Amino acid sequence: MSSSTHSYSPSTFNPQKPSWNDVFTSSDRDSETCRIEERPLILRGIDVNRLPSGADCEEEAGVSSPNSTVSSVSGKRSEREVTGEDLDMERDCSRGISDEEDAETSRKKLRLTKDQSIILEESFKEHNTLNPKQKLALAKQLGLRARQVEVWFQNRRARTKLKQTEVDCEFLKRCCENLTDENRRLQKEVQELRALKLSPQFYMQMTPPTTLTMCPSCERVAVPSSAVDAATRRHPMASNHPRTFSVGPWATAAPIQHRTFDTLRPRS
């Protein structure tokens, strides 16, 4: 993010409270009063970064951002935010805005100052959503409107989600590649084994197929013949009805671990 061409004046930016925790000790999302206070100011035709000229704009006067950049005109505004009072305030606050600015439907863009961004980031780290009280307090601290803080958090959450999606996507891609490799390797192994099976002289040189013994009750398998003997000695069931079958020398007695998606995730 560049602010080189903007006339940021961080010196005039004066965060009132250094600590977010000091500002918000309660996490409640309550209070009718908050809702009333939160009612945003009309934007149309107003420089959101400029102090409102009218005294009627006092509510936002202390809150508006006198320092953060660009003359900003929001072209549109949510209908639900427009109340009768707001309309009156809008008219009041719009005084002093030039006609061409007023007539201008294109919206100029606000750029947050570095300090504002830092504070917003810090507060986002602590909670990625804000209750009305927190929003108002933060807006006041930053010299922004509550709506701007709200929008910033909304967009920030979207960025976080997008980043997470990218990470997940990358991870799944790697999983897919690994599985493809594994599949290729196994296919190759199958081919080799088939070739071995078809070549008698090589087959003759090999040790005879291992006899596996499986206990019918616990379904444990012992691979080597010595192990089978041991198992027979230890486990009476194995001597009675050992379920035996022949497998190739490549057989493994280790149970196959079914990996879940979570187990595939890289440990962080």
Add this chain to the structure above:
DNA sequence: TTCCAGTGATCCCTTACCTCA
């Protein structure tokens, strides 16, 4: 107690503006 309209908050998608290469 249930239904319903109103309201606020949030998410998601999109637009518009700004900056930079």
Add this chain to the structure above:
DNA sequence: GTTGAGGTAAGGGATCACTGG
């Protein structure tokens, strides 16, 4: 000077939860 891409503030619709009548 122009242009296209990328970043981001903001608008607006959809949805959900809550509340009061």
